[in-house]
Amino acid sequence: MYRFLLVDDEINVSKALRRLLLNNAITPHLPEFTVTIHDSPEQALCWAADHKVDVVISDYRMPVMDGVTFLTRIKEVQPDTALLLLSANADMEGVTRAINEVGIFRFLSKPWNDSQLKGAVADALKSQALLLENRRLADEVRLQRGVITKHELELKRLEETSPGITRVRWSDDGGVLLEP
Amino acid sequence: MSGAEAAFAHSQLGIALLAADGRIVRANASLTTLLGIEIGSPIGHEAGVWVEDDDRAKFEAALLALRKGEMPRTRLTVKCRKADGSSLWVAVGMSAYDEAAGSRGIVLELQDVSDWRRSEDELSWVQTHLLQNEKMASIGQLAAGVAHEINNPLGYVYSNLGTLKNYVGDLLQITALFEQAAGAESANDALREAWQQASEKIDVEYLRDDVLALVSESQQGMQRVKKIVQDLKEFSHADAQELRAQADLHAGLDSTLNIVQNEIKYKARIEKNYGKLPMVECVLSQINQVFMNVLINAGQAISDNGVIRIASGIDGDHVWVDISDDGNGIEPGNLKRIFDPFFTTKPVGVGTGLGLSLSYSIMQKHHGRIEVESTVGEGTRFRIRLPIKAD
Numbered sequence: 001m002y003r004f005l006l007v008d009d010e011i012n013v014s015k016a017l018r019r020l021l022l023n024n025a026i027t028p029h030l031p032e033f034t035v036t037i038h039d040s041p042e043q044a045l046c047w048a049a050d051h052k053v054d055v056v057i058s059d060y061r062m063p064v065m066d067g068v069t070f071l072t073r074i075k076e077v078q079p080d081t082a083l084l085l086l087s088a089n090a091d092m093e094g095v096t097r098a099i100n101e102v103g104i105f106r107f108l109s110k111p112w113n114d115s116q117l118k119g120a121v122a123d124a125l126k127s128q129a130l131l132l133e134n135r136r137l138a139d140e141v142r143l144q145r146g147v148i149t150k151h152e153l154e155l156k157r158l159e160e161t162s163p164g165i166t167r168v169r170w171s172d173d174g175g176v177l178l179e180p
Numbered sequence: 181m182s183g184a185e186a187a188f189a190h191s192q193l194g195i196a197l198l199a200a201d202g203r204i205v206r207a208n209a210s211l212t213t214l215l216g217i218e219i220g221s222p223i224g225h226e227a228g229v230w231v232e233d234d235d236r237a238k239f240e241a242a243l244l245a246l247r248k249g250e251m252p253r254t255r256l257t258v259k260c261r262k263a264d265g266s267s268l269w270v271a272v273g274m275s276a277y278d279e280a281a282g283s284r285g286i287v288l289e290l291q292d293v294s295d296w297r298r299s300e301d302e303l304s305w306v307q308t309h310l311l312q313n314e315k316m317a318s319i320g321q322l323a324a325g326v327a328h329e330i331n332n333p334l335g336y337v338y339s340n341l342g343t344l345k346n347y348v349g350d351l352l353q354i355t356a357l358f359e360q361a362a363g364a365e366s367a368n369d370a371l372r373e374a375w376q377q378a379s380e381k382i383d384v385e386y387l388r389d390d391v392l393a394l395v396s397e398s399q400q401g402m403q404r405v406k407k408i409v410q411d412l413k414e415f416s417h418a419d420a421q422e423l424r425a426q427a428d429l430h431a432g433l434d435s436t437l438n439i440v441q442n443e444i445k446y447k448a449r450i451e452k453n454y455g456k457l458p459m460v461e462c463v464l465s466q467i468n469q470v471f472m473n474v475l476i477n478a479g480q481a482i483s484d485n486g487v488i489r490i491a492s493g494i495d496g497d498h499v500w501v502d503i504s505d506d507g508n509g510i511e512p513g514n515l516k517r518i519f520d521p522f523f524t525t526k527p528v529g530v531g532t533g534l535g536l537s538l539s540y541s542i543m544q545k546h547h548g549r550i551e552v553e554s555t556v557g558e559g560t561r562f563r564i565r566l567p568i569k570a571d
Contacts, residue, residue, distance in 0.1 A: 016336035016343070025346040061328065088331035089413075110335035111406055114342050 481507025
């Protein structure tokens with residue numbers, strides 16, 4: 001089951017996107033997924049710290065944190081997530097930053113075209129699947145050649161399903177921190 | 181030579197004395213120089229013969245008023261024709277005097293004011309265009325800010341309407357099934373009753389017909405808002421983001437004609453009279469947009485059986501393209517406003533009122549010009565001028 005994260009300070013945008021993604025009358029069809037919506041990028045980051053996300057669609061202009069900054073930080077915790085930026089004003093600076101600094105998968109503009117948007121998500125999933133398959137095969141080869149151990153491979157798998165689980169954060173007094 | 185005679189002979193003003201019958205009895209040397217005619221030749225002629233046709237009525241009317249004694253003197257500016265066919269602007273002072281009892285002569289003093297007139301024209305051109313440029317700049321700023329605010333709600337309302345249409349379709353299928361079930365022989369009485377009551381209260385037939393139409397109409401409305409916002413955004417985008425390249429304007433015109441042909445072909449035929457044009461440095465997609473806006477307007481100005489003429493040529497370091505129609509023409513009062521954003525004389529929904537102002541803004545960014553001449557009932561001519569080399 002895939003998980004999509006939608007972030008826009010105007011919650012109605014995310015709600016409309018969710019309807020669109022779930023609407024089977026609009027092609028292409030997507031594999032099974034759940035949708036999580038956040039209207040604040042900070043809350044979305046907290047949530048993403050311990051939930052694996054496959055696709056993020058973020059607004060560009062948001063108070064406190066803009067879309068490019070938000071996606072950059074998502075990428076730090078979940079490097080394999082496909083990132084899409086949805087913006088109402090395509091200013092060159094924003095687009096350039098999004099592509100050069102974050103390496104987003106698609107830049108989409110508001111108002112969007114329904115099937116184009118859905119198509120972009122489908123494409124993102126496909127290219128992501130290809131990437132992960134490649135990596136899995138490469139790891140298998142490394143394992144066979146003894147470059148990495150079974151233990152390391154398992155840690156990697158765990159980290160992929162639950163981001164952050166392999167890194168324990170210590171507080172100053174020696175306690176284990178659970179919140180990011 | 182008396183002082184008065186000397187003043188008459190050596191004045192820089194062209195002076196003529198008119199007898200009571202309106203014929204010239206005396207004229208000084210400055211007058212003949214001014215009009216480029218031979219000394220002595222004006223004698224015996226009416227002064228009006230040197231005035232251009234457009235201004236002659238005005239000129240004669242003033243003379244008549246003076247002769248009748250309605251006023252002692254007046255002053256007006258008219259266009260005169262010189263002997264060599266060229267024309268010049270002349271300020272004319274007219275003063276009446278009593279020649280003899282009951283007979284009034286008139287003194288005319290003529291001064292060449294062509295240079296003033298030219299700079300005045302230039303000044304007013306600069307002035308209106310400065311004003312227009314300012315308008316464009318502010319609409320661009322406004323557009324950039326407003327587009328973001330509108331595109332957000334526009335985005336989800338537009339998308340939701342699409343989803344709503346699907347939902348409604350599904351619900352209609354379900355009600356149809358329910359109706360079928362309630363109407364079946366095997367249906368129980370409670371179900372049948374419930375359906376009957378509900379369909380009496382709500383006009384189901386009407387609702388079923390109307391609900392999809394309602395959604396479609398709303399979608400059309402949003403489509404229009406989308407188009408307006410898009411056009412508005414073009415203002416802020418018309419800057420130099422796109423690269424200029426050497427372009428063939430005739431190819432641009434032809435491809436634009438292909439696009440707009442459907443709107444034009446039943447009403448007007450196109451007459452092309454292309455000159456020889458060099459490659460022009462410009463953003464062709466934007467220039468095509470200008471062609472398109474002007475051509476669509478030309479088509480809309482024609483009721484039927486019209487002609488749209490397209491001509492082109494070189495003028496120094498500029499090229500020009502003329503697009504003229506023999507349609508309705510533009511009211512003089514509207515002519516000043518056609519480049520204003522949101523100004524339109526078209527019915528609701530046909531134009532956004534942004535086509536020509538966007539064209540204006542595109543030409544301005546290309547350091548070119550778009551000019552218009554129009555006569556009601558005769559037609560309109562747009563002239564598009566572009567520098568061959570961008571700076």
